[in-house]
Amino acid sequence: MTAAPLIDLRHISKSFDGDLILDDLNLSVPENSFVTLLGPSGCGKTTTLRIIGGFEKPDRGQVIFDGQDITELPPNKRQLNTVFQKYALFPHMSITENIAFGLRIKGRSRAYIEDKIRYALKLVGLTGYENRSVNSLSGGQQQRIAIARAIVNEPRLLLLDEPLGALDLKLRQDMQYELIRMKKELGITFIYVTHDQQEALTMSDTIVVMNQGYIQQMGTPEQIYNEPENAFVADFIGDSNIIGATMVHDALVEISGVQFPCVDKGFGVNRPVDVVIRPEDVELVAPADGRLKGRVTHIIFQGVHYEMEVTAPDGFEWLVHSTKCFDLGQEVGITVDPFNIQIMNKPASEDEEAIAAE
Amino acid sequence: MNTATSVKTTRRGLLSALLRTVENFYLTIILVFLYIPIATMIVLSFNASKSRSVWGGFTLHWYAELFADAEIAAAFRNTLLIAVLSAVAATILGTAAAIGINAMKKLPRTICLGVTNIPMLNADIVTGISLMLAFIAFRISLGFQTILISHITFNVPYVILSVLPKLRQTSRSAYEAAQDLGATPRQAFFRVVMPDIRPGITSGFLLAFTMSLDDFIITHFTRGAGIDTLSTLIYSQVRRGVVPSMYALSTIIFGAVLVLLLLSNFLPRKKNAAA
Amino acid sequence: MKTTMTIPSPGRKALAFPYILWMIGFTIIPLALIFVFGLTDRNGAFTLANVAAIARPDHAKALSRALLLSLVSTVICLLLAFPLCMILRGRRLGTGSFVVFIFILPMWMNFLLRTFAWQTLLEKKGVINGILGAMHLGSIRIINTPEAMIFGMVYNFLPFMVLPIYNTLCKIDDSLIDAAHDLGADFFQTLLRVFVPLCVPGIVSGITMVFVPALTTFVISDILGGGKILLIGNVIEGEFTRSSNWNLGAGLSLVLMVFILISMAALSFFDKNGEGTAF
Numbered sequence: 001m002t003a004a005p006l007i008d009l010r011h012i013s014k015s016f017d018g019d020l021i022l023d024d025l026n027l028s029v030p031e032n033s034f035v036t037l038l039g040p041s042g043c044g045k046t047t048t049l050r051i052i053g054g055f056e057k058p059d060r061g062q063v064i065f066d067g068q069d070i071t072e073l074p075p076n077k078r079q080l081n082t083v084f085q086k087y088a089l090f091p092h093m094s095i096t097e098n099i100a101f102g103l104r105i106k107g108r109s110r111a112y113i114e115d116k117i118r119y120a121l122k123l124v125g126l127t128g129y130e131n132r133s134v135n136s137l138s139g140g141q142q143q144r145i146a147i148a149r150a151i152v153n154e155p156r157l158l159l160l161d162e163p164l165g166a167l168d169l170k171l172r173q174d175m176q177y178e179l180i181r182m183k184k185e186l187g188i189t190f191i192y193v194t195h196d197q198q199e200a201l202t203m204s205d206t207i208v209v210m211n212q213g214y215i216q217q218m219g220t221p222e223q224i225y226n227e228p229e230n231a232f233v234a235d236f237i238g239d240s241n242i243i244g245a246t247m248v249h250d251a252l253v254e255i256s257g258v259q260f261p262c263v264d265k266g267f268g269v270n271r272p273v274d275v276v277i278r279p280e281d282v283e284l285v286a287p288a289d290g291r292l293k294g295r296v297t298h299i300i301f302q303g304v305h306y307e308m309e310v311t312a313p314d315g316f317e318w319l320v321h322s323t324k325c326f327d328l329g330q331e332v333g334i335t336v337d338p339f340n341i342q343i344m345n346k347p348a349s350e351d352e353e354a355i356a357a358e
Numbered sequence: 359m360n361t362a363t364s365v366k367t368t369r370r371g372l373l374s375a376l377l378r379t380v381e382n383f384y385l386t387i388i389l390v391f392l393y394i395p396i397a398t399m400i401v402l403s404f405n406a407s408k409s410r411s412v413w414g415g416f417t418l419h420w421y422a423e424l425f426a427d428a429e430i431a432a433a434f435r436n437t438l439l440i441a442v443l444s445a446v447a448a449t450i451l452g453t454a455a456a457i458g459i460n461a462m463k464k465l466p467r468t469i470c471l472g473v474t475n476i477p478m479l480n481a482d483i484v485t486g487i488s489l490m491l492a493f494i495a496f497r498i499s500l501g502f503q504t505i506l507i508s509h510i511t512f513n514v515p516y517v518i519l520s521v522l523p524k525l526r527q528t529s530r531s532a533y534e535a536a537q538d539l540g541a542t543p544r545q546a547f548f549r550v551v552m553p554d555i556r557p558g559i560t561s562g563f564l565l566a567f568t569m570s571l572d573d574f575i576i577t578h579f580t581r582g583a584g585i586d587t588l589s590t591l592i593y594s595q596v597r598r599g600v601v602p603s604m605y606a607l608s609t610i611i612f613g614a615v616l617v618l619l620l621l622s623n624f625l626p627r628k629k630n631a632a633a
Numbered sequence: 634m635k636t637t638m639t640i641p642s643p644g645r646k647a648l649a650f651p652y653i654l655w656m657i658g659f660t661i662i663p664l665a666l667i668f669v670f671g672l673t674d675r676n677g678a679f680t681l682a683n684v685a686a687i688a689r690p691d692h693a694k695a696l697s698r699a700l701l702l703s704l705v706s707t708v709i710c711l712l713l714a715f716p717l718c719m720i721l722r723g724r725r726l727g728t729g730s731f732v733v734f735i736f737i738l739p740m741w742m743n744f745l746l747r748t749f750a751w752q753t754l755l756e757k758k759g760v761i762n763g764i765l766g767a768m769h770l771g772s773i774r775i776i777n778t779p780e781a782m783i784f785g786m787v788y789n790f791l792p793f794m795v796l797p798i799y800n801t802l803c804k805i806d807d808s809l810i811d812a813a814h815d816l817g818a819d820f821f822q823t824l825l826r827v828f829v830p831l832c833v834p835g836i837v838s839g840i841t842m843v844f845v846p847a848l849t850t851f852v853i854s855d856i857l858g859g860g861k862i863l864l865i866g867n868v869i870e871g872e873f874t875r876s877s878n879w880n881l882g883a884g885l886s887l888v889l890m891v892f893i894l895i896s897m898a899a900l901s902f903f904d905k906n907g908e909g910t911a912f
Contacts, residue, residue, distance in 0.1 A: 055811050075814040082815045088808035092830045101826070102816035153816065381720045388717055392739050395750030395788065398760050402753065410753050411763020451652050458649025470649065473656050476664070479841070481849035481893055483866055484886050487873055488663030491883070495666060511659040514652060574745055574852065579873065592745045596752070596856060605753075608746040615741045623734060 004067060006031040006157060006189050007052060012061035014047055021047045022058070023213045029191060029206075031156075034183055036192045036200040039210035040236070045193045048210070049159050052191065053082045066156070076105075080157035081150035085165060087142045089134045095121075095145055096130045102153040120148035123182060140171045144178075151186060160192045164199065176202050197237045201225060209233050230344055234276040241282065241319055244346070245275040253343060256314045258292050262341040274344045279319040281340035284310065284326060290333015294318060296326045310334060396612055403605035420606040427603065433591040436502065440587065441570040444509035449563045451510065452517025453555075459518070460525045474519070477512045485512060486579030493580065500582025508580040509573065513566035520562030524555040564622065667890075670883035683884020692868055692885065699864040700892070702779055703847035706786035707794075710843050711836065713787070714794040719828070722802045733799065740792035748856045751785050752776065755857070777859035785853040786843075793842035801835025802828070837904035845893055865889060 005028035012025040022044045029035050037045035050056040052063060054075030063071045070078060081102070089098050099120055103113045121127045124144035134142065143163055150158055160179075164172045180203055183190050194200055200207050201221040209216040209224060209232075217229045228234035231242050245255045250265040255275055267273055287293050297317070298309035306325055310318040310332060318334060326332060403421070407414025424430060459470045477485055489511065493504045528551050536546035574589035581590055588607075595601045674680045686692055717736070726732050739747065754760045755776045762772040775781050805828065813823040829836075847853075851866035858864075865885065872882030 053811075053815060055814070074819075075811070076817045076819050082811070084808045084812055086806070086808055088806065088812040090809060090812070090827060090831075092833075101813070101818075105817040105822055105826075149812075149816070381723075384716060385720060388713065388736070391788070392736065392791070395747065395754060396739065396742065398753055399746070399750050402760075409763075410756060410759050411766070451655060454648040455652030458646050458652070461645035462649070470653065473653075473660060476660050479845070479893075479897065480664075481845055481889065483849045483851065483869060484667065484890060484893075485663075487869070487882065487886055488667045489659065490873070491666040491670060491879070492659065492663035495662075507659060511655070514655070518652075568741065572741070572744060578870075589743065589745055592743065592749070593852070596745060596749045604746065604749060608743070608750070611743055611746065616738065619734070619738065619741060623729065624731070 005029055005064075006066055007191070008062075008064035009048070009052070010062045010064065012048070012051060012058045012063070014044075014051065014056065014058050021213055022051075025061070025213070025215065027208065027215065027218075029157075029189060032187060032189055033206055034180075034190045034192065034204045035206045035208060036194060036204035037208050037210055038194060038197060038200040038236075039216075040195055042212075043210040044213040045195075045210050046161060049082075049161055049191065049193045052157075053080065053159050054078050079155060080159060081153050081155040082159040082161065083143075083146050083150050083163045085161045085163065087139075087146040089142055089145060089149070091134050093134070094130070095126075095132050095134065095137075098134065098145060099149045099152055101149065106153075116152040117148075120152045123151070123185065124148045125178070139167050140175060143167065143175065147179075147182065151182075151188075155188065157189045157191065158186075160190060162194055163192075164196075165194075172196075172199070179203060201237070209236060211236075227342055228276055228344065231274050231276075234274075234342070234344070239279050239319055239321075241275075241277045241279065243275045243277070243316060245273055245343075247271045247273045247343060251338075253341065256292060256312050256316055260291060260336060260341060261338045262343060263338050264341075264343040267343055267345070272346050274346050276342040276344060277336055277340060279307070279321040280305070281336060282310075282318055282320045282322075283335045283337070284308075284320060284322055284324065285333045285335055287331050287333045290335050292334040294332055294334055296328055296330050296332060299326065299328055396608070399605045399608040400612070402602065403609040405602070405605075408602055420602045421610075424603040424606045424610075429586065430588075430591060430603075430607070433586040433588045436505075436585060437571060437587040437589070440502070440506055440509055441567050444506055444513050444570045445563050445567040447506075447510045448513035448517050448566045449559060452514045452562060452566075453521050453559050455514065456518045456521035456525055456555075460522060474515045478515050478519075482512075482573075482575035483579075486576040489576065490579040500580060501585055504580045504582065505577055505585070505587065508576050509570045512573070512576060513569055516565040516569060517559070517562035520565060521555055521558040524558030525551070528554040667883045667886055670880050671887040672884070674880055683881050684887055686881055686884060687888045691863075692865070695863045695868045696865040696888070696892075698779070698862070699848050699850075699866065702782055702786065702864070703844055703850075706783050706790065706847045707840055707844045709783070709787050710791050710794040711840065713791060714798050714839065715832075715836075718795060718799040718802050719824075721799060722805075728800060728803055736795055737792050739788075740796075744789060745852060745856075747789055748785050748853055751781070751788060752856050755781050755784065776857065777861060779858075779862060781857040782853055782862065782864075785857045786847045786850070789853065790843040790847060793846075794839035797838035797842070798832060798835040801832050801838075805831050834904050837900045841897065841900060844896060848892065848896075849889060 007027075007029040009025055009027040012022050012027075013020070014022040025044070025048065027048070037048055039045045047056060051058050054070070054073060054077075058071065061071075062069055065079070090101065093101070096117055099117050100113050103116060108116075117130065118127070121129060124147055126141060126144050126148070129137070129141070129145075134145070137145065143166075146163070163179075164175050167175060176199060179190075179192075192200075192204065201224075204221060206218065207221055207224045208218045211232050217224060217233045219227075224233065225237055228237060228240075234240045234242055243255055245253050247264075247267040247270070248254050248259060249269050250267075251262055253260050253262050253264075253273065253275060284290075292312055294310035294312045296308055297311045300307045302321075305321045305323050308320045308322065308326065310320050312318060312334070320334075402410065404416050404418070405414055406417040406419065455470075459467055462470065486508070489504070489508045490500070493500060493507075498504055498507075532550050532554075533546050536550045537543065541549065572589070573587075574593060577587050577590055578593070581587070586594075592604060592607070595604055671683050672679060672681070674682065687696060721733055721736070724732070752759070755773075756762070757772070757774065757776060759776065765772050775784075809827055809831070810823060813827045818826060849866045851864065851870040854860075854862060854864045854867050860867075865888075869882050869885050869889065872878045872885065
């Protein structure tokens, strides 16, 4: 990925009615990548997408598309297309007319348009739906048409704004695989916005975790999941135990008064840190074999595993996923593999929590 | 690079500022068109001169004349009485009808709604004439009662069309849940359905009231001699020639309409929000 | 009766009976009477003469003039209202705002007084000529012309065009507009391909609310036309209130109703779903 980025956001700031939504945001998206902007509502991810799409003008900063400054370019002149959250299909047009909209605006020939429609409907698996009305389609089908309508314009970049948000779980999972397949077939760049971390982990090759207008962390799904840089990312991505701890020295951390060997280095000596341990990485053993003792205070069967809460003597409630069943009230030992202990710097204040990620 | 961007930015800013100015200019033109006639009448209502083009000094004379005019007082009473009575009658008749229509099957419902649409879609002049012919055929002498019947007739559809959508929104499950919890159908209706459709009934009533106040054409054909509403009185006065007291009347009506609409449009919103 | 969709209470339908009786008595029978009078002569014998009388030059002239003036007024109202509503929609005021309210307010003013106001403005010795004269700019002669009547029609009926169009425009989701821009449409392409087609129900409703009263008016022509330029409404009104030839008046009303029905049928062709809402 040494090539110039397809999209380069430089020092983007944007506020609405005095509320700062994006603050000096910088983001490079390489060509042909699948980048997901992930964060809770109000984190600025949709605003970022709308700035790339041209629907909002940044107060400051530049949007560079393939080396060209497009900050002032209106959306209809940009070589990219958007799949909107609520599909935004034109209700007064048939499926065909919807898909043909962009091509007719560009004045393409009839034959070309028909060809493109056929290809697009095949790609989204809706061949034969040409003359149906928009309202006769299910949510998932409408979403496919919205994708077809965007991709027939051969954009170099497709923006997807929570496209699966309105679908039910099963359909959403199917559509995730569909989107990955389409992405591969089309060979274009996707920027995807979602608040669903599972969706982000499944589909993207790069995840950008955002909160309060800042990028908290950017990396591959594995990096984001396994090595969260701060408590926000750790908490937002998957379930986790985030525990205040003390870094005794390199590769040794004291949690709840008990020393755990770990692999992280460079945090100094006797420094307060945060520790992230995923619930599936907490091993429950016989009380004598654990580093820490605890009592099972809650247990729910979730199919793949049992979800348990184990209360340590200092009162911390450990979230544990295990395939083994324990009895409620049973005393257990807790142990964690050194590789599964992720150390993070403790933010000094909430403000710094956000800035630390920069 | 930076200067190029800033030049572009300012040009864009200028363009949108220009567009905004053009838009505001257009809005102003329309507002002037809408309010010049009303403003003119308000000014002339205080003009001591009877002329329409000469300012003869400030006077309240026309207002005094207006309030002293027994004909106008009678017409005003008739107008209000007919508006209130016809709106009340139309609201009762229309709400009952809406509930009945809502319970009907498709075909009778379509027929009922078709008939409901006739007075709304037909030209007022035809409605007025047809009613006049009917009153004469039924040997109902033209007067207060025929105006009232006519106003009820053209008001009921407004009530029905205000109430029906609310009835459709009212969830059947709430009505059934009430019965499940031990309410009789009658109790379920008054405690569950009624509160839901009340806004529709209120807006239907207000619509009917204002339609009745504003009507001229249908009243013109169904009133008979010897009785006037404000509208028919204004018509005969205006046809007679320049009547400055009509400007005074316009000013009062405009003021009343403004106050009433401001109250009804902008007060209940708060109440609803609180409720 | 036992279908699950009907509320299990047969008594409920009976609530509509008084209304049905009322409508039979005061809508259906009266309309039927127009047919009876229109298709008979003074002695009650069947005749088509009252309907055919529309071909008389003075009647035909009044009808064609009414059609022309109401058509012109409707078009002017539409051309004024659509940009107005687009601008108001762009300001994101919603349907309950005060700004929108002041554009609708004159509608609630008494119809006759509104027309009377234009007489005051346009008269030979009216306000406009008074101002023009004071500025030594000569004078205009517009009262008692068809142009004055168009002024009156546009003024009186403009809010009836604004209201439904504005309501429909406000219902158009912003994301549709974004989508059109996203797919390459500029402002005018978006206007023609998205705004206008989606606004058809409102436009149709507005046209109905302007065209029918303008076509059938006799008040505007009376007050602003000086009683000399007759419209079909004046002719019919005159037959009932002055000439007392009810048969002729009813016959001409039948012709008028045919034109109303034709215009409604034409409009419903464009608005297939009947979504138009004025209130």
